[in-house]
Amino acid sequence: MTGWAEQEYPPRVPMGLGGWIRVAVRGLLLGGLVFGGLILLLLIRLIEKPIFGLRRPWTPWLTQFVCRTAFVILQIKFTASGSLMTERGAVVANHSSWLDIFALNARKRIYFVSKSEVASWPGIGWLAKATGTVFIKRDPKEARAQKQVFEARLLAGHKLLFFPEGTSTDATRVLPFKPTLFAAFFSDDLRDDMYIQPVTVMYHAPKDQDPRFYGWWGDMDFGPHLLVTLAARTQGQVELVYHTPVAVRDFANRKELAAYCETVVRGGHRLLAQDAKSAKIPRSTS
Template sequence: MEVVHPPLDAVHPVPAASRRRLPLRFRSPLPRLATEVFGLRPLGGRLRAVRRITCAVLWTLAAIPVQTVLVALPAPLGRGKVAFARFFHATLCRLIGLRVRVIGTPCTEAPVLFLSNHSSWLDIPVLGGVLEAAFVSKEEVGRWPVIRTVARLGRTVFVSRTRGATRGEADVMRARLAEGGSLILFPEGTSNDGCRVLPFRSSFLAVADAARRVQPVSVVYDRIGGLPAFRRDRPLYAWYGDMDIGTHFWRLARYAGARVTVVLHEPADPATLPDRKALAAAAGRVVAESAALLRQNRPAAPLPLLAPAAATPPGA
């Protein structure tokens, strides 16, 4: 005798949702790839970005007339333009939510030539808020709206990449150092993705002999959301290629808990190194070594600036 069993769905009805041909798919709120760090942020992130950008713009507009007056003052009374420029940059970092941690001490034996790695436009307010010095920047920055005004009020020295203008620009930098003013130079020559330090170009250090001291500086953006920043987070800080500053600023301003670490290495007399090539190699090694430690979330300390031969003893 054959026993006929009723269909399973007659005894235990199957929910309609489970009879769908395509399974349910859930989208993870977390980024799955390194390229997804620029994905959608919650509404709070947008409100945070609007608040930060508005405060940064208002602060800049309020500071421009003050710095204009300070720059116009005669030399004996013009010390305020240097101090106010540092105050402006330090305040700007706080307004955009970027916490600055400093390891080491800035050299005060002016004139000083500070040599730093370069990965973003953020390096300007970060270093400007730590060091009382003017920047050496590429000529293109002098043609950007608003930014060119801020840069000129900060007494930025603009340099071009044409060989014919190199001698005149070097004379301007030497004159600034001769006046007792310190300079911040990016010897890499360009910004990068923040995952490495490019070799320092010795041609940028032709004026090092006019400085009393040379101090290497390492800058690494090592926190985002209060947590260690990894390789996939570097594009949030790094500014390179065809990125535009407005979109880059908007994306970063939507995040909380951002931090940058600045390591001020031990200053040295440039005359103690044989030539500018040795200086470029020694400063690049010090900056790269410290930056690598910070990217690995390891503690870093100021390093001495030694000539390549002294940095690696024979038989080591």
């Protein structure tokens, strides 16, 4: 039986002249926003870093503005519900697309945890470094050093965000959560004070498009997927649900915590999918 990741990708939608015009207009605006914001962020960091060190009281606000404005340019509806966590700790979410970076930054000021390879990607790697992303290596020899980095950032008050699935999906499912990164929160210095907030991310495809329209997985190239997203005549919606934060100390180990977060995120994803199929109830933009 063929696994979901080996399924055929959604058929490419012919763009036509109108599509290419939308690519040009949206692409120029989005590029100007992102890289203009990057330059401004780096200039602000020249002042912010010497004064505050690991703490970043100014630049996350700029990142949040850029990400929210990106959805305005793309004309993708952005909605969110649920209260933001005020306690120290991390956010975990399901992972469907490169658009997750914009969506999760748009509502909450967070710092992503990403695999080390991303740091060397042209464009994306620069943005990730500038916005304070924590890079990790899948090497047991690095576990101790990475744990220390985690602790330093969390104790500095940073809200870290990571994707426990370990990969992106086709936007129609939630994969099992891997417990590896949850281990850092069970150290003696963190366990009693840290909280984890599960977040469900749900993409609703444009009308009459494949439900996997916004999904980015497998061997998909970033460029073609970006073009199709920019070219869409009508766009869909991304919806975020922030679930109740839980205290790390209430769980016996990382596996229990990962399983709980997976259950909550998966349940939220299922409910949003059911809502979309039955009756699309408008949700307040947040």
